[in-house]
Amino acid sequence: MLTREEKLVSAHLAQFISDHKLQGVEKVLDQRTRHVTVILEDIFQSQNASAVVRTCECMGLQEIHIVENISKYSVNPKVLKGSHKWLDIIHHTSKNTDNTVACVQKLKSEGYKVMAADPDEDGLSIHDVDATQHKVALLFGNELRGVSKQALALCDAKVRIPMYGFTESFNISVSVAICLNSIVSKLHQSGNTFGLSDEEKDFIRLQWYRKIVRKSDLIEQEFLRAIE
Template sequence: MRPEITLILHNIRSTHNVGAIFRTAEGLGVKRIVISGYTPFPDLTIINQPDPRLPHLVEKITKQIHKTALGAEQMVPFMRYETLEYWLEENERTGNLPIIALEQAPDSISLPDFTAPKAFALLLGEEVDGISAEHLARCTATVEIPMFGNKESFNVSVACGMALYQMICG
């Protein structure tokens, strides 16, 4: 049985990464996406919420996301939170999904050795700085993709696809 996955995009800068993640999430059947911090987001009217941004910014950012999402931004339900803390508090009050961080950390579990729970939230963080220690402390587990080359990390959208596929298909 496929796990029920909520994907959290926190402080991701690139509209192209956000679009690629929406497209991957749609293809792999992710239940919903949570967007927080300064992560760019599509037009909120897609989800029947007023968009506080200036119309020309909404149009520009939505077009940039669409360039890689190719319509998936209109297919995958998403929510936007000003801060990750707002979602974390709501999660504790309502569903208390286990939160799995995708991050290189001293206590991380190698992704191939990790068994995903039946429902969880996968937290993705900043392209350069990753997930803060404060947010890692609130996670149930931290998983890491093994690296075999000389680079220190994968692009966040690529890492997201690799992690989701492994967690769904094992």
Template sequence: MASPQFITFLEDMLTPERKALFEKVLNERTNHITVATEDVYQLHNTSAVIRSCDVFGVQNVHVIEEKNQKKIDREIAMGAQKWVSLNRHDSTADCITDLREKGYKIVATTPHDGAEVLTNFDITEPCAIFFGTEKDGLSDEVLSKADAFLKIPMYGFTESLNISVSAAIILQQLTGKLRSSSVDWKLSETDKIETKFEWLSKSFKNFNQLVKKFHDIY
């Protein structure tokens, strides 16, 4: 973690408006809900999911790239990759293990019978929402290891939604429910400091030069 002195040094280079915006957004961020995408081969969909996470205040996204290793499309993400913490995993098993160790309930999204309807979903426990490929959905590994199953109620002939649309609907519903609940969903002070430093480090193109300048001064 960066020193408080270094963070203050960087913050002093922001405009007062930008500094206030950082504080405002930090106070609305959560790690109570996180998102994982499993080998989503249409890159713009992963990028759109990242953008939805930023919009609805979800700070961490986990991207599993076991089969499809590609760079996140910056143009589609519209800069959201600067503000959302991206965690990359080489395998589904590693991602599930990592999230379980952090105390997350593994939640598989599926349109099939037996899944809990979105409006009834219990958000009291920290949960990691998994989204699969557009064609095949989630892998058997996720489905066999999931602690819960979640679906969006649908009333038409179509049985599935594009992953980016599904993510937006689910995140809007769950984060809205979270904010109106008594759950302690906000970032811890440590998480706030780490997140702020991450944002600051991505806010300056000459960041490495600023690091040197700081050490020269202090």
């Protein structure tokens, strides 16, 4: 929940933003969700990781998890197109623990059903996943090795994308896009509310205003001095 000062700052910064852009902010906020999230496990190609971040933002996710056990997450600005500014990227980078285990256990404790993307035929088709019944975290593995064995053992289920050609798998960014399109579309079609709380919207709105307004830090400092 925002403090009184933060609420005042938010209202003040809004004065420096056009009505059209303010309406755009509210439209996106109304469609944002934490009901679905994505976990990337040891993705090593920056263009792939960046493309996934961009896809997640486009599909309305507010949160994405980056697991770094072996490969360090790096970005490709040309691919990101600034998408990383509008969602929360949570890094799991501890040197003293298995970050996959820590991430999956954390999300399970928050009520997520964690599902590993895997091409094996014994997995559930992504088109049969019903995210209206529970929060869903989709875990995608390394470009070469796929989802790790420990991740598969921890996950609640495996999901696959039905394929009809000779090639065994899609590029990871394509896989994420197909999976999210299927799940998020069903959420919107269900008519139920899977969006952010008013308190979450207030907090994110302020963060976005700070990024939209040029030299917002200086404007905020001057405003706070003025109301002291």
